[in-house]
Amino acid sequence: DAGVVTAPDVAADVVLSSGLTVRIPDVVGRGVSEALCLLRDAGLRSEPELVFVERPGRRRHTVVQVDPAQRTHVTPHARVVLQVVGGEPG
Numbered sequence: 001d002a003g004v005v006t007a008p009d010v011a012a013d014v015v016l017s018s019g020l021t022v023r024i025p026d027v028v029g030r031g032v033s034e035a036l037c038l039l040r041d042a043g044l045r046s047e048p049e050l051v052f053v054e055r056p057g058r059r060r061h062t063v064v065q066v067d068p069a070q071r072t073h074v075t076p077h078a079r080v081v082l083q084v085v086g087g088e089p090g
Contacts (some may be wrong), residue, residue, distance in 0.1 A: 018075075020075065021074065021075065021076075022043040022074055022075070022076050023072070024044075024066060024068055024071060024073075024074060024080065025038040025041075025042050026071070027039065027063050027070065028063050028065065028066060030062070030063055031062060032050065032061045032062070032063060035063045036048060036082075043076055044074075044076060044078070046078060046080065048080040048081065048082050049081045050081075050082050051082070051084065054085070059085065062085045063082050063083065064084070064085055065083040066080065066082055066083070067080070067081045067083075
């Protein structure tokens with residue numbers, strides 16, 4: 001952890017950051033195509049993972065959840081998962 005002092009012969013992992021961040025936009029309730037465009041426009045460079053779920057009464061191909069949460073700051077290549085109503089688009 002940051003700030004921990006160790007002996008000179010102890011191995012330590014160091015994580016470097018470029019300082020670039022992407023703010024996850026408000027995509028819940030939007031169609032999957034629009035959500036993907038908003039994520040790309042926000043600066044996300046990774047391909048979001050789509051998980052299809054059943055939500056009776058909800059419109060097909062609508063985003064019902066995003067992980068990490070909306071308005072969270074992540075790196076441009078972070079893993080983002082969108083839960084989308086219904087089967088895969090055909």
